[in-house]
Amino acid sequence: MAAVLAGAFVAQAAGALLPDVPLLLAATAVSLAVEGVLYRWQPGMLSLLATSHADVTVRHVLRDLLLVVGLLRLGEHGREQQFGWPVAGLLACYALHCAIQAVSVLVRRTRTLPVLTRNIDASALRLSPAPAAPLRRPGHRLLLLGLPTTAGLATAAVTGEALPAAAGTAVSVALAAAGLGALLVRLLPSRRPAGEQEVLDWFDAWLADYRPTVGLYFSGGVSSAYQANMWLETMSRLEGRPVVILRERFMVARIAATDLPVVCLPKVSTLMRLEHSTLRVLIHPSNSGKTSQVLRIPTIKHAFVNHGESDKLSSCNPYAKAYDEVWVAGPQARERYARAAVGVEDKDVVEIGRPQLDSVRPRSGPPAAGARTTVLYAPTWEGWDGHPGNTSVVAAGENLVRALLADPAVRLLYKPHPLTGSVQPAAGSADRRIRELIRAASRERPAASAQPARSAPELERLTAELDRLTAAGVREGADQVERMLAQSAPPPGRAEAVARATAAWEEAYWASLPVDEHQIVTGVRPALYSCFNAADLLISDVSSVISDFLASGKPYAVANTSGLSEEAFRAGFPTVAAATVLTPDAGGVPALLETVRHPEKDELADARAELKLRLMGPDEPTSQERCNAALRGLYAAALHRGAHGEQAGAQRHPRPRRLTEDLLPGVPGQPGVPGQPGLPGQRRDSGAGAGTGTAADAEGPVTPPSRSGPPV
Numbered sequence: 001m002a003a004v005l006a007g008a009f010v011a012q013a014a015g016a017l018l019p020d021v022p023l024l025l026a027a028t029a030v031s032l033a034v035e036g037v038l039y040r041w042q043p044g045m046l047s048l049l050a051t052s053h054a055d056v057t058v059r060h061v062l063r064d065l066l067l068v069v070g071l072l073r074l075g076e077h078g079r080e081q082q083f084g085w086p087v088a089g090l091l092a093c094y095a096l097h098c099a100i101q102a103v104s105v106l107v108r109r110t111r112t113l114p115v116l117t118r119n120i121d122a123s124a125l126r127l128s129p130a131p132a133a134p135l136r137r138p139g140h141r142l143l144l145l146g147l148p149t150t151a152g153l154a155t156a157a158v159t160g161e162a163l164p165a166a167a168g169t170a171v172s173v174a175l176a177a178a179g180l181g182a183l184l185v186r187l188l189p190s191r192r193p194a195g196e197q198e199v200l201d202w203f204d205a206w207l208a209d210y211r212p213t214v215g216l217y218f219s220g221g222v223s224s225a226y227q228a229n230m231w232l233e234t235m236s237r238l239e240g241r242p243v244v245i246l247r248e249r250f251m252v253a254r255i256a257a258t259d260l261p262v263v264c265l266p267k268v269s270t271l272m273r274l275e276h277s278t279l280r281v282l283i284h285p286s287n288s289g290k291t292s293q294v295l296r297i298p299t300i301k302h303a304f305v306n307h308g309e310s311d312k313l314s315s316c317n318p319y320a321k322a323y324d325e326v327w328v329a330g331p332q333a334r335e336r337y338a339r340a341a342v343g344v345e346d347k348d349v350v351e352i353g354r355p356q357l358d359s360v361r362p363r364s365g366p367p368a369a370g371a372r373t374t375v376l377y378a379p380t381w382e383g384w385d386g387h388p389g390n391t392s393v394v395a396a397g398e399n400l401v402r403a404l405l406a407d408p409a410v411r412l413l414y415k416p417h418p419l420t421g422s423v424q425p426a427a428g429s430a431d432r433r434i435r436e437l438i439r440a441a442s443r444e445r446p447a448a449s450a451q452p453a454r455s456a457p458e459l460e461r462l463t464a465e466l467d468r469l470t471a472a473g474v475r476e477g478a479d480q481v482e483r484m485l486a487q488s489a490p491p492p493g494r495a496e497a498v499a500r501a502t503a504a505w506e507e508a509y510w511a512s513l514p515v516d517e518h519q520i521v522t523g524v525r526p527a528l529y530s531c532f533n534a535a536d537l538l539i540s541d542v543s544s545v546i547s548d549f550l551a552s553g554k555p556y557a558v559a560n561t562s563g564l565s566e567e568a569f570r571a572g573f574p575t576v577a578a579a580t581v582l583t584p585d586a587g588g589v590p591a592l593l594e595t596v597r598h599p600e601k602d603e604l605a606d607a608r609a610e611l612k613l614r615l616m617g618p619d620e621p622t623s624q625e626r627c628n629a630a631l632r633g634l635y636a637a638a639l640h641r642g643a644h645g646e647q648a649g650a651q652r653h654p655r656p657r658r659l660t661e662d663l664l665p666g667v668p669g670q671p672g673v674p675g676q677p678g679l680p681g682q683r684r685d686s687g688a689g690a691g692t693g694t695a696a697d698a699e700g701p702v703t704p705p706s707r708s709g710p711p712v
Helices: 002-017 021-041 043-051 056-073 084-110 138-159 163-185 196-210 222-229 232-236 268-276 318-322 331-340 355-359 393-405 425-444 456-470 480-486 494-512 528-534 544-552 566-572 589-597 605-616 623-648 659-663
Strands: 116-118 214-218 242-246 262-264 281-284 301-304 325-328 349-351 373-378 410-414 537-540 556-559 580-582
Touching: 002 021, 002 043, 002 056, 021 043, 021 056, 021 138, 043 056, 056 084, 056 138, 084 138, 084 163, 116 480, 138 163, 196 268, 214 222, 214 232, 232 242, 232 355, 281 623, 301 623, 325 331, 325 623, 331 349, 331 605, 349 623, 355 528, 355 544, 355 623, 373 393, 373 528, 373 589, 393 410, 393 425, 393 589, 410 425, 456 494, 494 528, 528 544, 537 544, 537 589, 544 556, 544 605, 566 580, 580 589
Parallel strands: 214 242, 214 281, 242 262, 281 301, 301 325, 325 349, 373 410, 373 537, 537 556, 556 580
Antiparallel strands: 116 262
16 A cells, blocks of 8 residues: 555656646545555554654645646646635645644643543543544544645646635635634633642542552553453452552553452552552552552552463562562462472462352263364463473464364364464464364364254344443543543442343353354453363463363363473473373374263373362362452551551541451451451461451351461
8 A cells, every 4th residue: 555655646746747637636536545545454554654754744745735736837827826825725724733733732731640540430520522533633634634625726726726726725724723723722721631739639539538458450561451350350359449550541441341440550659649548458460560669668568369370480480579478379389489489488378269260160071972072272372482382383283273173073162362473473373374274174064953042143132232331431532531531430230230241141152153163262252261161171281271271170181392201291380280291293182082072081080180179279268268368368467567657657647446447347457456356367477466256257267378388
């Protein structure tokens, strides 16, 4: 398209210099059409042109200039005075365009707030819808405002009269002046959103009113939102008053649908205001450069929970020693940190299980006689280090897929990691070849004899319902302030409605698929755990996927592309202990399928149950109960550490005497005072009360999170 655009400008110049009216008009029309195509489908090319100093302003000026040159060369001499007014109008239009751009920058600054929110009523901040997109985007604006001028000049080239050119430029000037006026009105004090200090005062008041106790802290890149999203449901079930704290403005829109209050604090100075709030515990699902900033707040304790557990080095990162505690799933993770010797002390490791796995259904038996064996192939990505053993996609993916497709009784579900190919182009190429293999196999497979239980209209209805419940509720082109206005306090019961709609959608999705059709699963629906429930067998790599799949008790296999022997591979990666190890040539796939269809041949069933216990801990108490117990312990430790500081600053930040009991049930108001009861799972080295018998115990026993070594 860039070549077509360049050719159109060359043809337009030739039409203006010859002069040739048909060529001039045709080239102008083609260049405008190409501009539209670039803005709609190839925005990357626009960035490249701008880098080459051929941005939209230069291109538009050149287009109009060539039209003016063509007009001046047509007909007799002395036409300069005839077209003087159109040219003056053209210059005025460009001057107004520059003025609009300058004012739009000022308006954008007034709408760049120090705090962004979701699910919080921020109407007191005088929020308003964003200006129209053409007023904020110079490329769109120049194309729109310049169309009347370009059309008038083109018409004048045909008629030889100056009136169409003057009329076109007059329309453009009028539109530009109206747009400038609309932006200037937004700079009036009564039309601007609240200023920085007013927003900060409002945020302090919200903290004092909501009184958060525990937060999910997240900072990351565009593609990393899934790391926070997997903990949202768990956060919503925690005791106390949870809040989600983000650091990047773009991340506010990428957090999944939730009823939790979400705040984004881009600046460190704003983040430090949390020190004087009731927030005492922050849960971290990932490490980032901005994590060190929040670790400086002395009144908050920090727990690292990661976004999945595996035998990869990322699951025992040395950064973990910066946190007060590391919450892991089970004894295996505790041993992993001990072996890694990265500075994480055993007393700071807390076993809470995996609360997200409540939706994973246990195995109900082998595939029914005559039914398809559903195999989920869910490889991980290549990782930042690009080690060949990270992902099986490159070295073994195609062989595994061919071996599975060769079995007529297999239905394959292929769910690649969303970051596949982001580091190694070879992984992306292999992923595309795998997808084509699956599509070709689906085309060649005879149509299923059994029809799906539910029709496509049923799935479409449920999809529309789920989209409605999870929609952001903002128009396309809305800026962050407009999103805050539209995404205020959620309606009551929305979270429960989303859960019900999601369950119904997943049931309808799997029921609507032809029983013989292979599937390539991408996007957020269906979720990975829904694929677990649909599968009879998992094939994956060393990643958190296999750890989570163990909750189902179903057979799983791991592709060994590390170059290690099977013995060394099993010894190096404990999560492989109960797996069938597949070589890159996929020679073991037929025997693996036999063990799935005939449980009497499955020699690893007991090993899977034992490994599940080591990875996830016991089934009772539940992971959510253990997570809440860990939270109570860390909250009590935070209160004890800050007790003397709070007394010193009581006059600056007074709080109710019974604030602790109000915020987090079961936590005593004055930890560390002799005679006060302790907490399940509280840190013994913190100096807090060491007894038992909290208010939580009255509702039933809750086993404290494990803090000693692995069970014998």
